[in-house]
Amino acid sequence: MDTKLTLSIDKDVVEEAKKYARKRNTSLSHLIENYLVSVTSKGKDQENEITPLVKSLSGVLKMGGKEDHRKQYGDYLANKYK
Secondary structure: OOOOOOOOOOHHHHHHHHHHHHHOOOOHHHHHHHHHHHHHOOOOOHHHOOOHHHHHHOOOOOOOOOOOHHHHHHHHHHHHOO
16 A cells, blocks of 8 residues: 655755656656665665675676685786786
8 A cells, every 4th residue: 555755855856866767767756665665674684785885896806716816806906006
């Protein structure tokens, strides 16, 4: 059952959120509902959730066979900060 909710949000934030929703072919209400579901979901282990930062780092290192991963990471950092 849907329930009406009144929120006080900065006008500029609402306008940007509407643009964001439009680009994704959804409604602002649906975006907010999905957000609230994600932050209140029960049974979800919050400690093991992969954060966006960690997701962005996935695939940075090319993993081979039995190579020394610490050396490989050290080489990556050395090249990155030359």
